[in-house]
Amino acid sequence: MNIPKTMPAVQLIKYKHPFVKNTIPVPTINANEVLVAIKGAALNPVDIGIQSGKMRMIMPYKLPITVGNDFAGVIVQIGKNVTKFKVGDKVYGRPNDFKSGTLAQYIAISERGIALMPKNLDFVQAASIPLVSLTSYQALVEYGHLKHEQKVFIQAGSGGVGTIAIQIAKALGAYVATTASGKNSALVKSLGADKVIDYHTEYFADELRNYDIAFDTLGGNFLKDSFKILKAGGHVITLNGLPDYRFGVDHDLGRTRSILFEIASTHLRHLAKKYHVFYRFFIMHPSGSQLATITKFIEEGKVKPIIDKVYSYNQVFTAYDHLQSKHAPGKTVVKINV
Ligand SMILES: NC(=O)c1ccc[n+]([C@@H]2O[C@H](COP(=O)([O-])OP(=O)(O)OC[C@H]3O[C@@H](n4cnc5c(N)ncnc54)[C@H](OP(=O)(O)O)[C@@H]3O)[C@@H](O)[C@H]2O)c1
Structure with a gap:
């Protein structure tokens, strides 16, 4: 060529x-x-x-x-x-x-x-x-350790990430709750969401309890309130939170920056301690092998x-x-x- x-x-x-x-x-x-x-x-x-x-x-x-x-x-x-x-x-x-x-x-x-x-x-x-499926897979499996029949909350289910995360969570046998506006409710239900919260009229943290994973895509107060819906030992996984010291070290960002991250994320780590859950902010990473798993889900009709x-x-x-x-x-x- x-x-x-x-x-x-x-x-x-x-x-x-x-x-x-x-x-x-x-x-x-x-x-x-x-x-x-x-x-x-x-x-x-x-x-x-x-x-x-x-x-x-x-x-x-x-x-x-x-x-x-x-x-x-x-x-x-x-x-x-x-x-x-x-x-x-x-x-x-x-x-x-x-x-x-x-x-x-x-x-x-x-x-x-x-x-x-x-x-x-x-x-x-x-x-x-690729980006949204790897992000979802890493949040749910790599960091959230999702197991069959666990309860997962996915924030903003109608978004690029949410639409794929719902399908991956269902393919892995989870019970899925999500937020969407009324106009997108049918879409997220068609993807397998078991419980849909209309974010214009209800607040997820008032509705949900005893979840295993809260997958936050929005940050801010949505992230802070995600801790409240988990059972002890659960995981708050966020795409829009604050990094901690480990994040800085893992990404070769230097000691000074890593210390600043640790300080900035103090209140989130305190929340994790208070609710006895794990907290993780991450930036997704490329992975041909994880993507091959996604290919399989798609060819089996589990993810579209x-x-x-x-x-x-x-x-x-x-x-x-x-x-x-x-x-x-x-x-x-x-x-x-x-
Ligand atoms: N850390 C990482 O590696 C990583 C990876 C991927 C994405 N991200 C971040 O994750 C976020 C989500 O990404 P995305 O691609 O899914 O974004 P997106 O596709 O642009 O999200 C738009 C969707 O979010 C919904 N939405 C907006 N506000 C909402 C609310 N308050 N409650 C529920 N749903 C709401 C919208 O529905 P309505 O029209 O009904 O409002 C719309 O369907 C972005 O901030 C992105 O930068 C980070």
Whole structure:
């Protein structure tokens, strides 16, 4: 296949500045990487978080970067140590932090970060899956240690993360409660939610008790009140909380920053102690092997993509405006056929 020397890409050049379209070199692969021609890329709120500069303390990117955090596409080149994949394989994945992004024509990515796409999905559907499914799987299984028949609360069930987290929790045999507005109640029920709380008229912390896991996606008071609904030994897992010392060390962010994290998260760790539960804030990480488990769930019909809107590459900035509404049910995906 003829691989061009340059490619179009959406980039962030300066924090707090709009994304721009650039022409950049096509990345070269190392021995453990594959080059993927990207066909679809999903948008995620973290892209906006990075752009705003608010995530710099925990994700210190060196700009410029290519934007985008998950993709589906076709392998067009493999490094000499690559054993699991071949040219022509349809794959999907989430790049490593600090590597090139997915709103581009090609990406060089480690074979450890990708999996074969589910056979029953097209590129757009597959592109909607990696970040939110890995996030949900890691919250529920890696950190929450979810077991069959346990009770899980998933905050914001109609969101990109929530729609997939509900399905994964059900696939693992859990009882699931979630919040959604009335207009999205039918959607989350169709995904398997056993109890739906309309967040406009009821407050989850008044309704739920004795849960094993509270998966918080909103932070703030929603996070603080998540402790109240758990039984002793339960897990509060959050995507929007405060990191602690361990987080700083695990992410090589230095001792000073880790100490600051520990101080900032004091009140959350006190709440965990008070309620005899575990507290964990995490940033999801790429994992080809976890994604292969998700592929299996999708091929077995246990998990399906929920896509709100699909845009062309030319419409990528309109697509980000849509994402920023914060009320899109499911995912926003950009077709990359440039
Ligand atoms: N730490 C990590 O690794 C990580 C990974 C993934 C995501 N995140 C973060 O997790 C958050 C959720 O991500 P996402 O992709 O799911 O976002 P999203 O798709 O943009 O969420 C939008 C959805 O949230 C619902 N929602 C908004 N406010 C709500 C409330 N108060 N109660 C219940 N539902 C509410 C909306 O429903 P209505 O229209 O009905 O309001 C809409 O369906 C974001 O802040 C994101 O940055 C972090």
